[in-house]
Amino acid sequence: MNYSLRQLLLISLLSATMVIWGVTAYSSYKSTRDEVAGLFDAELAQSGKVLLAFVDSLLKDGSLPDYWRQGRLVQGNADAKLIETYQRKLAYQLWSEEKGLLLHSGKQPELLVDDVKGAEQGGMVWRVFGDSRKDKVLSLKYERKVAFQLWSKDKGLLLRSESAPQVPFTFAKQGFSEVRSEGGLWHVFSVSNADGDYVIHVGQQEAIRTQLTDEISEQLVTQFLVGMPVLALVIWLIIGNALTPISLLQKALTQREVSNLKPLSVDNLPNEIVPVISALNSLFGQLEKAFEHERRFTADASHELRTPLAGLLTQVQVALKTQDEQIQRQALKRIEQAVNKMSYMVQQLLTFSRIDSEPEYLEKTAIKLVSEVIQVITDLEPEAYKKSIEVEFIEESSAEIVANPQLLNILIRNIIDNAIKYTPEYGNIKIYLTDKEKNVELRVEDSGPGIAPEAYEKSLKRFHRLAETASAAQGTGLGFSIVQRIVAIHCAEFSLGVSELDGLKVTVLFPDPKRKADKAPQQKVGMSAPGHRRAS
Amino acid sequence: MRLLLVEDDEILGEGLSAGLKMEGYAVDWFTTGKLAEEALKTNLYELIVLDLGLPDIDGMELLEELRTRKDETPVMVLTARDTIADRVNGLDGGADDFVIKPFDLTEVCARLRALARRHEGRSTPNIVHKGLILDPASHIVSFKNERVDLSQKEFEILSFLMGNIGRVVSRARLEESLYSWDSDIESNTVEVHIHYLRKKLDPALIRTVRGVGYIIDAEEG
Numbered sequence: 001m002n003y004s005l006r007q008l009l010l011i012s013l014l015s016a017t018m019v020i021w022g023v024t025a026y027s028s029y030k031s032t033r034d035e036v037a038g039l040f041d042a043e044l045a046q047s048g049k050v051l052l053a054f055v056d057s058l059l060k061d062g063s064l065p066d067y068w069r070q071g072r073l074v075q076g077n078a079d080a081k082l083i084e085t086y087q088r089k090l091a092y093q094l095w096s097e098e099k100g101l102l103l104h105s106g107k108q109p110e111l112l113v114d115d116v117k118g119a120e121q122g123g124m125v126w127r128v129f130g131d132s133r134k135d136k137v138l139s140l141k142y143e144r145k146v147a148f149q150l151w152s153k154d155k156g157l158l159l160r161s162e163s164a165p166q167v168p169f170t171f172a173k174q175g176f177s178e179v180r181s182e183g184g185l186w187h188v189f190s191v192s193n194a195d196g197d198y199v200i201h202v203g204q205q206e207a208i209r210t211q212l213t214d215e216i217s218e219q220l221v222t223q224f225l226v227g228m229p230v231l232a233l234v235i236w237l238i239i240g241n242a243l244t245p246i247s248l249l250q251k252a253l254t255q256r257e258v259s260n261l262k263p264l265s266v267d268n269l270p271n272e273i274v275p276v277i278s279a280l281n282s283l284f285g286q287l288e289k290a291f292e293h294e295r296r297f298t299a300d301a302s303h304e305l306r307t308p309l310a311g312l313l314t315q316v317q318v319a320l321k322t323q324d325e326q327i328q329r330q331a332l333k334r335i336e337q338a339v340n341k342m343s344y345m346v347q348q349l350l351t352f353s354r355i356d357s358e359p360e361y362l363e364k365t366a367i368k369l370v371s372e373v374i375q376v377i378t379d380l381e382p383e384a385y386k387k388s389i390e391v392e393f394i395e396e397s398s399a400e401i402v403a404n405p406q407l408l409n410i411l412i413r414n415i416i417d418n419a420i421k422y423t424p425e426y427g428n429i430k431i432y433l434t435d436k437e438k439n440v441e442l443r444v445e446d447s448g449p450g451i452a453p454e455a456y457e458k459s460l461k462r463f464h465r466l467a468e469t470a471s472a473a474q475g476t477g478l479g480f481s482i483v484q485r486i487v488a489i490h491c492a493e494f495s496l497g498v499s500e501l502d503g504l505k506v507t508v509l510f511p512d513p514k515r516k517a518d519k520a521p522q523q524k525v526g527m528s529a530p531g532h533r534r535a536s
Numbered sequence: 537m538r539l540l541l542v543e544d545d546e547i548l549g550e551g552l553s554a555g556l557k558m559e560g561y562a563v564d565w566f567t568t569g570k571l572a573e574e575a576l577k578t579n580l581y582e583l584i585v586l587d588l589g590l591p592d593i594d595g596m597e598l599l600e601e602l603r604t605r606k607d608e609t610p611v612m613v614l615t616a617r618d619t620i621a622d623r624v625n626g627l628d629g630g631a632d633d634f635v636i637k638p639f640d641l642t643e644v645c646a647r648l649r650a651l652a653r654r655h656e657g658r659s660t661p662n663i664v665h666k667g668l669i670l671d672p673a674s675h676i677v678s679f680k681n682e683r684v685d686l687s688q689k690e691f692e693i694l695s696f697l698m699g700n701i702g703r704v705v706s707r708a709r710l711e712e713s714l715y716s717w718d719s720d721i722e723s724n725t726v727e728v729h730i731h732y733l734r735k736k737l738d739p740a741l742i743r744t745v746r747g748v749g750y751i752i753d754a755e756e757g
Contacts, residue, residue, distance in 0.1 A: 306616035307589070310638035311548030317641040318554045327554055338547045 005246075009239045014232055025220050033213045037187075040209055041176060044189035047148070048202040052191050055150060055159075055198060145183070145205035153197045169201040179203070245269050249277070261288040301349050305342065312338040348478040351410055355485050361407055362489065366400045369408075369440055369510065373433060376412045380420060387425045396434040397441075401510045403490050411486040414479045415444050415506050423448040428501050439509040445499035456496045460484060483508075537652065537692060538580070538713045541565040542572040542595070543587040543614065548637075552585065555641045560675065560688050561648075562716040569593030576602065580712055581609050582655075583648055588615040588626070596629050603630035610651040614639070649673055656699045663698045666755060668737065670698055679737050686736065689714060690729050697742060702754035704745050 147164035151157055157166060169188045170177045173196070179186045185206035192199045252264060263281035266274050312335060319331035355361055377393055384391050401408075419429045423446045432443040451459050460480050483506075487494040492510045499505035539561040543549035546567075553565040564579070566572045569590045576584075584602075588595035599611055613631040615622065623634050632654075633647050649672050653661060663670040667680045675691055677684045686694065696713050697705055710726050730742055730750060743751050 303616040306637040307545045307548060307587075310614070311545050311551055313638045314548055314551030314555055314641050318551050318558070321555070321558060321641075331551065331554065334547045334550055341547070 006236070006239050006243060010232065010235055013235050014228070017231065018228075021224060025217075025224070028220070029213065029217050032216050033209070036209050036212050036216075040187065040204055041189070044176070044187060044202050044204055045191075048189045048191040048200050051148060051150070051200050051202065052193060052198070055200065056193055145208045147186075147203045149201040149203075151199045151201070158198075164201075164203065168199075169203050173199050183207075242270075245273050249273065261285075261291070297352075305345065308338050308342045308345070312342070345478070348482065352478060352482050352485070355407065355410075355482070355489070361404055364402045364404050364490075366513070367403050367405055367408060368398065368400050369442065370395055370398055370433060372405075372408050373412055373431060373442065376409065376416055377431065380413070380416050383417075384420045384423075384429065387420070387423070387427070389420060389423050389425070389427045389429055391420075391429045392431070394430060394432045394434075396432065399435060399440040399512050399514070401440055401490075402513050403510070407486045407489065411483055411508070412442070414483050415442075415508070418479050419444050419446040419448065419504070419506070422446065423503060427503070430501065435512070436509065438512055439493075440512050442508045442510070444506045445501050446503035447499070447501040448503035450498060450502065450504045451496060453498070459496070537582045537696065538562045538564070538716065539583045539585065539648070540572065540575060540579075540581040541585045542567075542569065542590065542598070543585070544568065544590050545587070548587075552641075552644075556585075556645070556648075557716075559645050559648075560692055562692075562714055562719070564716045569595070569598050572598060573601070576607070580709065582713060583651060584609050584611045585644075585648070586611055586613050586631075588613055588617070596626065599626075599630045608655075610655045612644070612647060612651060646673065652699070663695065665698060665701060665752065666738070666741070668698075668741070670695055684736050686733070687729075689725070690733050690736075693726065693729050694733055694737075697750060697752045701752050704749050704751045706749040708749075710749065 145163070147161045148159075149157060149161075149164050149169060150159035151168060157168075160166070163183075165182050167181075169181060169186060170179050170190060172188075172190050173192045174190055177188050177190065179188050181203075183205055186203040187206065187209070188201050188203045190199055190201050249264070261284045263284055264277050266277050266281075269277065315331045315334045315338065319328050319335065322328050322331070373393065373395075377391060381391055416429070416431065423429060427447040429447075430445045432441070432445070434441050434443070484494055487508060490510065492508055494509075495507045497505040497507065537560070539556060541549065541552055541556065541563055543552060543565065544567045549565050549567060553563045556563045561583070564575055564581075566575060569592050572586075573593070586595050586599060590598075595613065595615075599613070602609070602611070610632045611630065612633040612635060613626050614635050614637060615626065616637045618636045626634050632651050635644060635647065649661070653659075653672070661671065661673060663672070669678045670691075671677070672695060675686075675688075677686055677691065677694065692714055693710060696710060707726055714726070730744075734742060741752060743753060745751055
C-alpha cells in the first residue's frame with residue numbers, strides 16, 4: 001500500500017502535539033485550580049481574621065489601633081503553612097474618615113499615592129471609596145457567592161451577610177472546611193476569639209473558584225483551537241519544503257530518457273537521500289554495463305553473420321553467371337553448406353540469448369549426469385563415425401546433480417560436438433565421468449590439435465576461432481561462451497587443459513549435492529594453469 | 537591480371553575465387569595472413585583483395601607492412617565492420633577501397649577495375665590507342681570501329697600491355713599476370729597469344745624486344 005510521507009508526518013506530528021498539549025493542559029489546569037484554591041483560602045483566612053479583629057475591638061472597649069499594637073489579634077493557626085505562603089502577598093488597611101489608617105495587615109503596604117501625605121491620604125481614600133461604591137457591577141458579580149457569619153457562644157447568630165444561611169456553616173471553630181449549603185459547595189474558614197466566645201465563619205462558594213479555573217482553561221482551549229490549524233499549516237509547509245529533494249529527484253527521473261544511464265548528482269542533497277541515489281547510480285552503472293554487453297553482443301553477432309552471408313551471395317552469383325556445369329554444381333554445394341552453417345549459427349545465437357532471458361532455463365531438478373552424457377553421445381556418435389573417430393565413455397560415477405535438463409544437454413552437447421569437430425579423421429575422443437571429492441567431474445579428451453596454453457583465455461572469448469583450426473572446422477566461435485554461461489548458472493567450474501591424447505582436455509566440475517561441504521560451491525569460472533590438470 | 541585473395545572463410549573465398557577467375561583474373565587464394573605474406577614476397581600482383589578478420593594476423597597489420605615496403609599494389613579491403621571509424625582507419629592504413637560484407641560480386645569486379653585503372657593513371661574506363669579501344673568492363677575490343685573477338689588470355693595480354701604503353705613488359709611478367717599458382721603454364725603460350733593478337737589487330741602494334749619482352753609504343757608527337 002502506498003501512502004504520502006507528507007500526510008503521515010502531518011497526522012503523526014499533529015496527534016503527538018495534541019496528546020502532549022492535552023497532558024500539559026490538564027496538569028496546568030490542575031495546578032491552576034490548586035493555586036486558585038490556595039489563593040482563595042488565604043483570602044478567606046485573612047478576611048476571617050480581619051472580621052474577628054474588628055468584631056473584637058467593637059465588642060470590647062478601646063481603640064482599634066491600640067488593640068492592634070498590643071498584638072492581641074489571634075492568629076488563625078488552622079493552616080499556618082498555607083497562610084504563611086500567601087500572607088506576605090496579601091494586605092489590608094482599615095481607614096476611618098476621621099482618624100485615618102486604623103488597622104492594617106502585617107505587611108505594611110506602600111502608600112496608595114506616594115506624593116499625597118498624612119491626613120490628605122485619608123481624605124483621598126474616602127473619596128475614591130465613595131466613587132467605587134456607586135459602581136455596583138463590581139460588588140454584584142461575586143456578592144451572592146461570598147458570605148460571613150458571626151456566632152456568639154451565648155446568643156447564637158449575631159451577624160451575617162445577606163448571602164449567608166441562618167444555620168451555622170459548620171461546627172468547626174478553627175480552620176478550613178468544605179460545607180454543602182444553599183447555593184452548592186462552600187469553602188469556609190472559621191476563626192474564634194481568644195476566649196472562644198465568638199466564632200466567625202467566612203464562606204466562599206465553590207462556583208467562584210470553578211468559574212475562575214474554567215475561564216483560564218477556556219482560554220487555553222481557545223488558544224489551542226486557534227493555534228492548531230496554524231500549526232498544521234506550518235508543519236505542512238515545513239515538511240513540503242524538507243521533501244523538495246524527493247520531488248526534484250522524481251522529476252529528474254521521469255524526465256530521463258531510457259538510454260540515459262548517467263549517474264545522478266548527489267550534490268547539495270540531504271544525507272538521508274544520498275544512499276538512495278548512490279544505490280540508484282550503482283544500478284544505473286550495472287544497467288549500462290549490461291546494455292553495453294547486449295549492444296556488443298548484437299554487433300558481434302551481426303558481424304559474424306555477414307561473412308557467411310557474403311559467401312552465400314557470392315556463390316549464388318557465381319552459380320548464376322557461370323556456364324561451366326562443374327563450377328555451378330560446386331557453387332550449389334557450397335551454398336548448401338553456407339545455409340547449414342548459418343542455421344547452426346542462428347541456433348547457437350538463439351541458445352545463447354535464451355539462457356539469459358527465458359526463466360524455464362533456470363528451473364533445476366535432480367538429474368543423473370550419466371544418462372544425460374549417454375543421451376548426447378548417442379546423438380552425436382554418427383557424426384564421429386563419419387570421420388572414423390573412436391568415442392569411448394568411461395563411467396565411474398553415477399552421481400545425481402541439480403541442474404536444468406535443457407541447459408545441461410546444451411552444455412554436454414557443445415563440449416562433445418566441439419571435440420568431434422576439431423578432432424581429425426581416425427582420431428580418439430574419451431569422455432570421463434568421475435567422482436572428485438565434493439564434485440562430479442565431466443572430462444572430455446580428444447586427439448585433435450588442442451589449444452596452446454597461452455591461447456586458453458583468447459579461445460574462451462565470444463566468436464573467437466583459433467587460426468590453426470578455423471578452416472578445418474566450421475565453428476561459430478560461440479560454443480565455449482555458451483558452455484561458460486551454463487557452467488556459471490550451475491555454480492560449476494570449467495577449465496581447459498592438455499589431453500592425455502595430446503589434444504584438448506575440457507573439464508567441468510559440478511558440485512555434488514550429496515557430498516556438499518559446509519562452504520558454498522565456488523562460483524569461479526576459470527582456467528587451470530597449463531599442465532596442472534593433466535590426467536593421471 | 538594477377539590477383540591475391542586473402543579470405544579465411546572457405547565458402548566466401550571459394551566463391552570469390554571462382555567469380556574473379558570468371559572475370560579473367562588469375563587468382564591466388566590464401567586463407568591465412570602468413571601464407572599471404574609469403575606469396576607477396578615471391579610474386580608480383582596487380583591487385584590484392586584482403587579480408588580484415590583473419591585468424592592469425594590482423595588484415596590491417598598485413599596492409600601496413602605492405603605499405604611500409606613501398607609496395608603500392610592497389611588493395612581492396614573486405615570487412616564485416618561497417619562503422620565510419622573502421623572505414624577511416626582502413627583507408628588511412630593504406631587501403632584503396634573498402635567493401636562491406638555481404639557484397640555484390642559484380643560491384644566488387646567493377647571496383648577492382650576502377651582500382652586497376654587508377655593505378656595505371658587513367659581516368660576513363662576505356663583504354664584508347666591508335667584507333668584501338670579496349671573496354672575492361674565488358675572485355676570488348678574494337679579496332680578502327682570494328683569489333684574484334686579475342687580469347688580471354690589474348691584480352692588479358694592486350695590489356696596488360698595497353699596498361700603499360702611505352703614500357704617494355706617482360707615475358708615472365710606477362711606469364712605471371714596470366715597464370716595463378718594452381719594453373720599449368722605452357723612455356724610458349726605467350727608467344728602464341730601475341731601471334732594471334734598481331735594477326736587480329738595491326739601487326740605493327742606490338743613490338744618484340746628480343747630476349748626481354750614486348751612493348752606497345754607510345755604515339756609520337
